[in-house]
Amino acid sequence: MKKLFLTTFVASFSISVCAGYLDDWTNEELCGWTDSASIPEHIQKEINKREIICYGGKEVYELPSQKSMDGKYGTTFPSPDPGLIEELHSKHSLGPKSKMGGY
DSSP, X not given: OHHHHXXXXXXXXXXXXXXXXXXXXXXXXXXXXXXXXXXXXXXHXXXXXXXOEEETTEEESSOOOOOOOEETTEXXXXXXXXXXXXXXXXXXXXXXXXOGGGO
């Protein structure tokens, strides 16, 4: 009987300790996990419990509106940042120009 009481006491203490450690986390800290490849299940449950809206690893009050990419001639894609293109060209050399077939 003593062992049963002791086991029950220890189990109830450990459950309360494990359940409460996310209570100290801020919403921003929880949302930071949403930017990772895989969100741990207990983090996702806490986000759902708090009813937090996360976007890009940050807490937001509403999701940003998405512009439609349907154009007159079908799906259009946003243009890349010209500064990024210049940065890529400066990092990578395409090498000498050659003819098809290696001639």
